[in-house]
Amino acid sequence: MRAIMAMTEGEDPKELSLRAQAATHMLKAARAKRELDAFEGPEDERLDAAGEQRLRDELLRRLDALAAEIAAGEADAEAAGERTAPD
Numbered sequence: 385m386r387a388i389m390a391m392t393e394g395e396d397p398k399e400l401s402l403r404a405q406a407a408t409h410m411l412k413a414a415r416a417k418r419e420l421d422a423f424e425g426p427e428d429e430r431l432d433a434a435g436e437q438r439l440r441d442e443l444l445r446r447l448d449a450l451a452a453e454i455a456a457g458e459a460d461a462e463a464a465g466e467r468t469a470p471d
Contacts, residue, residue: 402461409454416450 420443 398464402464405457405461409457412450412453416446419446
């Protein structure tokens with residue numbers, strides 16, 4: 385913890401918060417990509433048409449949820465930037 389505090393000493397706390405939010409979203413996107421990649425296996429080749437459709441629907445649902453979460457984070461970051469802008 386001290387190392388992190390020393391590395392960020394003198395930096396704007398709001399900027400650090402925005403960078404932390406961006407890093408969190410990047411990690412979530414990487415996790416979602418790993419989940420998608422996990423579906424690419426030999427078992428998927430044996431899925432019937434209905435199974436493929438359910439899989440597509442679930443992946444699209446997850447991607448939509450991730451996109452909404454990222455958009456909300458970007459809106460929060462933008463709003464935080466507007467609140468901290470000088471008059």
